[in-house]
Amino acid sequence: MKRLKSKHSFISALPFLAPSLAGLILFSLIPILASLAISVTGWSGMSRVSLFNGFFAFVQTHFIGLTNYLDIFSDGEVWRVLSHNAYFIILYLPLMLLLSLLVASILHHKSRAAGKYRVMYYIPVLTSWVAGALIWKWLLSPEYGLVNNILAFFGVDGPLWLQSEVWAMPSIVLASVWKDMGFYGMILLAGLTGINPEYYDAADIDGANRWRKYTRVTLPMLSPILFYVIMLSLINAFQLFPQIMIMTKNGDAGPNGATMVMVERIYKYAFRYGRMGYAAAYSWILFIVIFSFTALQNILQKRWVHYDS
Amino acid sequence: MTLRRHKALYHIGATLLAVLIMMPFFWMISTSLKSRGALLALPIEWFPQAPTLDNYFRLFSLDGFSNSIFNSLVVSFFSVAVTLISSAMAAFAFSKLEFRGRNALFMVYLATMMIPSQVLFIPLYLLMSEFRLADSLISLILPTVFKAFAIFMLRQQMLSIPKAYMESPAIDGAGLWTTFIRIICPMCKPGFATLSVICFMDTWNDYLLPLVMLTTKTKFTMPIILNSLNGQYQSEYNLLMAGALMSMVPILLLYAAAQKYFVSGLQVGGIKG
Numbered sequence: 236m237k238r239l240k241s242k243h244s245f246i247s248a249l250p251f252l253a254p255s256l257a258g259l260i261l262f263s264l265i266p267i268l269a270s271l272a273i274s275v276t277g278w279s280g281m282s283r284v285s286l287f288n289g290f291f292a293f294v295q296t297h298f299i300g301l302t303n304y305l306d307i308f309s310d311g312e313v314w315r316v317l318s319h320n321a322y323f324i325i326l327y328l329p330l331m332l333l334l335s336l337l338v339a340s341i342l343h344h345k346s347r348a349a350g351k352y353r354v355m356y357y358i359p360v361l362t363s364w365v366a367g368a369l370i371w372k373w374l375l376s377p378e379y380g381l382v383n384n385i386l387a388f389f390g391v392d393g394p395l396w397l398q399s400e401v402w403a404m405p406s407i408v409l410a411s412v413w414k415d416m417g418f419y420g421m422i423l424l425a426g427l428t429g430i431n432p433e434y435y436d437a438a439d440i441d442g443a444n445r446w447r448k449y450t451r452v453t454l455p456m457l458s459p460i461l462f463y464v465i466m467l468s469l470i471n472a473f474q475l476f477p478q479i480m481i482m483t484k485n486g487d488a489g490p491n492g493a494t495m496v497m498v499e500r501i502y503k504y505a506f507r508y509g510r511m512g513y514a515a516a517y518s519w520i521l522f523i524v525i526f527s528f529t530a531l532q533n534i535l536q537k538r539w540v541h542y543d544s
Numbered sequence: 545m546t547l548r549r550h551k552a553l554y555h556i557g558a559t560l561l562a563v564l565i566m567m568p569f570f571w572m573i574s575t576s577l578k579s580r581g582a583l584l585a586l587p588i589e590w591f592p593q594a595p596t597l598d599n600y601f602r603l604f605s606l607d608g609f610s611n612s613i614f615n616s617l618v619v620s621f622f623s624v625a626v627t628l629i630s631s632a633m634a635a636f637a638f639s640k641l642e643f644r645g646r647n648a649l650f651m652v653y654l655a656t657m658m659i660p661s662q663v664l665f666i667p668l669y670l671l672m673s674e675f676r677l678a679d680s681l682i683s684l685i686l687p688t689v690f691k692a693f694a695i696f697m698l699r700q701q702m703l704s705i706p707k708a709y710m711e712s713p714a715i716d717g718a719g720l721w722t723t724f725i726r727i728i729c730p731m732c733k734p735g736f737a738t739l740s741v742i743c744f745m746d747t748w749n750d751y752l753l754p755l756v757m758l759t760t761k762t763k764f765t766m767p768i769i770l771n772s773l774n775g776q777y778q779s780e781y782n783l784l785m786a787g788a789l790m791s792m793v794p795i796l797l798l799y800a801a802a803q804k805y806f807v808s809g810l811q812v813g814g815i816k817g
Contacts, residue, residue: 258690
């Protein structure tokens with residue numbers, strides 16, 4: 236980073252920075268520090284606390300060191316919760332990638348109808364998760380839902396979906412793929428549009444067929460964006476929340492806790508079970524998980540992503 | 545001949561995918577027009593035999609529902625305004641003003657994007673309670689004054705504006721504010737439009753923050769009222785589907801009016817994660 240010759244003083248820049256700087260301090264930096272402090276307390280959330288008046292004394296009286304973190308790991312629940320997040324990703328990622336590649340390929344086609352398809356593929360992305368999750372909950376209703384009635388038409392006895400311990404997570408995955416494929420599809424489309432047509436001309440001269448062109452030109456050229464999409468979806472997958480709250484009955488995380496996930500736990504420990512300190516510690520574990528993936532992204536990116544030029 | 549067959553295949557595949565994607569919405573609309581009896585009819589009615597608008601009338605008679613439309617509009621509108629003004633000012637400072645510590649400060653701004661919002665909602669709730677703003681719409685609007693991805697995006701746009709646009713007004717004796725408002729901002733209109741559209745959609749559809757902040761029914765935003773109806777009217781899907789459709793209308797209208805900004809917003813939408 237080159238050192239700036241300061242043509243303007245900080246004072247003259249300050250008025251422009253004031254609103255965002257105030258926001259940065261109040262709604263980002265202070266909450267980060269407060270969250271760290273709360274995570275080392277046994278605070279239940281019941282007693283009143285002020286962030287600006289006697290917060291330090293409050294932390295001192297409730298201080299329990301790293302007990303929350305140790306408890307989380309010795310309790311064993313967190314492993315189950317993380318395994319649910321991982322299970323979601325294992326089911327979700329291949330399906331989402333395949334379908335969003337399909338979406339991108341369809342929209343990339345030079346056709347007058349492509350604009351119409353784009354509008355339709357994008358509507359789930361515009362829908363709020365609450366509305367989308369309500370729709371899917373009803374679609375997957377075992378007796379009166381559309382999905383099982385269509386399956387019955389083909390002679391298949393549909394599962395209980397959200398009410399079954401085995402099918403609860405696949406149900407969430409189904410809804411999430413439907414909601415997200417248009418979003419990632421459009422990002423991949425931008426990647427497809429960016430591929431230099433000369434590569435295809437060269438492949439034509441070599442007599443490559445359609446499949447060969449796709450695997451030898453399109454996918455390698457798309458790899459930076461594909462990689463970005465994978466990383467983004469992984470990070471988002473650890474933050475899945477509204478669909479769980481809406482789709483499972485009373486937001487109770489599915490039959491026998493089959494859809495307990497990180498954010499759902501954090502929310503419930505904080506606002507339902509009255510364990511604010513524990514919830515704050517939980518949220519920092521989520522941060523570490525997400526941070527590791529971001530770091531991994533930076534390392535791996537250099538290894539196998541193919542960049543043009 | 546093969547070309548025509550290929551073309552037909554393309555349209556069949558694309559239409560099939562479109563039908564699959566749109567099916568849930570068809571089912572939502574169809575259900576929202578059903579009476580309670582038709583809801584539980586077997587075999588299912590694809591199109592309601594006796595369509596009725598009763599669910600919509602009932603929806604609007606429910607406590608807090610019409611408020612929620614108003615609340616969502618207020619929160620979304622002011623969030624967009626606050627984000628645009630504050631982010632444009634910050635972006636101007638980070639792209640056009642050369643002050644000491646600029647790059648370091650910008651790094652701090654960007655670093656906050658690493659922290660997931662789930663880490664911040666507990667202290668944010670405490671903070672708002674302390675300002676006596678918890679359970680108010682302001683508690684949802686105020687935090688949008690700092691949006692790192694918005695600043696990042698507008699800064700990118702302003703960096704592409706040649707230096708001469710900064711220098712000649714200065715020679716004419718125009719102050720920084722005049723340059724910012726009269727020259728730089730008008731050149732960033734596409735960026736503003738894109739940002740407005742993504743911010744509006746984000747705020748309109750937001751779930752976690754309003755869920756944490758709001759407790760009074762008349763202050764709920766649309767996703768939160770739907771969330772509470774989901775608990776209250778568990779099996780009355782005709783009512784719930786009417787609600788879901790109502791919550792989609794404004795976004796669909798916005799999409800119809802400003803489609804190209806949604807598309808350009810995607811690239812940025814990715815960044816914020």
